[in-house]
Amino acid sequence: MLELDQITISYGRTAVVTGLSLTVPQGEAVSLIGPNGAGKTSTLAAIVGLRQITAGSVRFDGEEITGRAPELLVRQGLALVPERRQIFTTLTVRENLRLATADLDRVAAAEALEREMERFPALRGRLEHPAGGLSGGQQQQLAISRALMCRPRLLLLDEPSLGLAPKIVDEVFATLDQLRASGVTILLVEQNALRAVRFADRAYVLNAGRVVLEGTSAELADTDLLTNSYLGVAPTSIGGKDA
Amino acid sequence: MTSIVQHLVDAASLGALYAVLAIGIALMFGIMNLMNLAYGELIMIGGYSLYALNGEPWPLQLLGCVVITIVAALLMERLAFRPFRGASAPVLLVTSFALSFALQAIATVAFTSRAKGVSLPGFLDSSITVGSVSFSSLNVVSVVAALVLVTGLATGLRRSMIGVQMRAAAESFATARLVGVRADKVIAAAFGISGLFAGVAAILVVAQSGTVTPTIGVAPVLVAFVATIVGGLGSLWGAAWGGFGLGALTVLLQVVLPTELAPYRDAFLYAGVIFVLLVRPQGLIVLRARLERV
Numbered sequence: 001m002l003e004l005d006q007i008t009i010s011y012g013r014t015a016v017v018t019g020l021s022l023t024v025p026q027g028e029a030v031s032l033i034g035p036n037g038a039g040k041t042s043t044l045a046a047i048v049g050l051r052q053i054t055a056g057s058v059r060f061d062g063e064e065i066t067g068r069a070p071e072l073l074v075r076q077g078l079a080l081v082p083e084r085r086q087i088f089t090t091l092t093v094r095e096n097l098r099l100a101t102a103d104l105d106r107v108a109a110a111e112a113l114e115r116e117m118e119r120f121p122a123l124r125g126r127l128e129h130p131a132g133g134l135s136g137g138q139q140q141q142l143a144i145s146r147a148l149m150c151r152p153r154l155l156l157l158d159e160p161s162l163g164l165a166p167k168i169v170d171e172v173f174a175t176l177d178q179l180r181a182s183g184v185t186i187l188l189v190e191q192n193a194l195r196a197v198r199f200a201d202r203a204y205v206l207n208a209g210r211v212v213l214e215g216t217s218a219e220l221a222d223t224d225l226l227t228n229s230y231l232g233v234a235p236t237s238i239g240g241k242d243a
Numbered sequence: 244m245t246s247i248v249q250h251l252v253d254a255a256s257l258g259a260l261y262a263v264l265a266i267g268i269a270l271m272f273g274i275m276n277l278m279n280l281a282y283g284e285l286i287m288i289g290g291y292s293l294y295a296l297n298g299e300p301w302p303l304q305l306l307g308c309v310v311i312t313i314v315a316a317l318l319m320e321r322l323a324f325r326p327f328r329g330a331s332a333p334v335l336l337v338t339s340f341a342l343s344f345a346l347q348a349i350a351t352v353a354f355t356s357r358a359k360g361v362s363l364p365g366f367l368d369s370s371i372t373v374g375s376v377s378f379s380s381l382n383v384v385s386v387v388a389a390l391v392l393v394t395g396l397a398t399g400l401r402r403s404m405i406g407v408q409m410r411a412a413a414e415s416f417a418t419a420r421l422v423g424v425r426a427d428k429v430i431a432a433a434f435g436i437s438g439l440f441a442g443v444a445a446i447l448v449v450a451q452s453g454t455v456t457p458t459i460g461v462a463p464v465l466v467a468f469v470a471t472i473v474g475g476l477g478s479l480w481g482a483a484w485g486g487f488g489l490g491a492l493t494v495l496l497q498v499v500l501p502t503e504l505a506p507y508r509d510a511f512l513y514a515g516v517i518f519v520l521l522v523r524p525q526g527l528i529v530l531r532a533r534l535e536r537v
Contacts, residue, residue, distance in 0.1 A: 048421060050417055050420075050421075069420065069426070070417075070420040070421050071420045071423050071424060071425050071426065074421065074422065074423040075423060079421070079422075080421050082418060082421060086415060086418045088410070088411045088414045088415065088418070088419075089414065090410065090414055091407065091410060091411060091414070095407045095410075095411075096411075098404070098407060099407060099408060099411055099419070099422045099423070099424060100422045100423055102404055102408065102423055102424070103423065146422055147422070149422075150422065150423060
């Protein structure tokens with residue numbers, strides 16, 4: 001469904017991601033993990049068109065989407081839940097959700113809203129409140145809900161557990177499990193490496209802008225291997241397969 | 244008592260004009276981080292539209308001025324600023340500076356630098372007497388126009404989809420795009436609304452002097468910038484209150500300053516502005532701005 005082919009992302013003359021190739025098959029969940037500054041968030045930003053790619057290409061459903069505007073990609077079925085939620089704090093919860101339904105008619109928009117209220121009942125009573133007043137967990141629910149209002153086929157999530165209490169993180173991952181079960185393809189960027197690996201079908205470890213390890217969830221369950229890859233001493237392949 | 248009411252009317256009228264000017268600037272800054280120095284030239288274009296439509300029925304003259312100014316604002320965005328989309332704030336500022344001079348030069352070539360007389364409808368030049376208080380109808384028109392525009396804008400920003408999109412874009416343009424908000428549409432809307440405010444401001448400014456020159460927008464835009472900054476940059480309501488506050492302070496200084504100091508009114512006014520910014524560099528209405536940042 002999503003293919004990154006040898007992409008390079010630079011800030012000025014400094015490359016933060018170099019020659020990254022990654023595939024997210026339809027219906028699967030893929031995690032992209034790695035230490036701070038590895039280039040994970042930049043990779044997601046480049047996929048959704050917020051960051052320019054200096055080399056390589058991005059394909060979505062077989063179509064080249066490199067450099068396409070974010071608002072067009074949303075309409076193609078690709079949505080991002082950004083790092084630190086980035087909800088619109090001065091808008092009400094309803095307005096935050098309404099933004100994502102600009103192209104829908106009134107009935108379809110109401111149905112989408114009802115669907116999300118069933119998914120996150122805690123938001124129902126806060127619809128007319130400023131989103132800035134929500135708790136961290138509710139803000140994360142709103143951010144996910146806002147992305148889902150667009151009915152994405154591929155959902156990208158950037159650090160959805162960041163700054164949340166463990167109980168709330170459990171709830172977030174339970175939601176992601178449900179989404180995955182409903183057929184939504186997921187690309188997850190997450191600092192909680194073990195949790196991300198357990199959640200996904202497949203994971204890529206990024207370090208200093210390069211993929212240093214990739215494999216299935218079972219293959220990467222070896223915590224020593226994972227730890228070493230974070231430290232930059234792991235092999236780049238598992239079972240003789242190049243990463 | 245009579246003179247106090249008279250001064251209050253004057254303050255409200257001047258403040259209303261400044262508020263209209265400041266909101267037009269604040270809208271563009273809120274969405275694009277653009278300090279558009281060429282906003283004054285939109286007023287100039289509105290002024291020359293009134294001149295070009297001299298002799299036409301007044302509804303056509305006034306409506307024509309507003310429509311032409313809106314179109315000019317949209318063209319300004321499309322031709323001058325869209326190619327610099329994503330550029331840093333200083334680059335956009337210099338672009339607007341160059342555009343401002345270019346438009347003034349074009350107006351000078353087309354109309355010369357001499358003031359051109361504009362005939363506006365008589366109701367803008369009459370006086371109204373209530374009891375013992377007599378004031379210009381332009382004062383009333385200014386206040387009513389500002390109230391209508393501000394109320395309409397506030398309603399539109401709350402109720403309409405494009406309004407919600409503009410508020411979202413003002414908070415985070417990148418995130419707004421991630422949920423499908425079309426950048427071109429939102430920016431064009433901001434420029435269009437700014438054009439509407441500039442068109443109305445042009446009528447009010449030209450009505451005061453009855454003439455238009457290539458530099459007619461320079462002084463108003465300076466006042467609008469000051470009002471926007473004093474009110475709290477990026478805040479629509481801050482800009483409105485900044486405009487009203489500046490208008491009120493101007494009239495207050497006019498009243499309280501001794502005759503020998505009256506010519507230095509603007510010096511006192513901007514000294515007051517500097518003092519306010521020294522005490523509150525974030526602007527006067529920062530809390531309000533955070534609640535409703537556009």
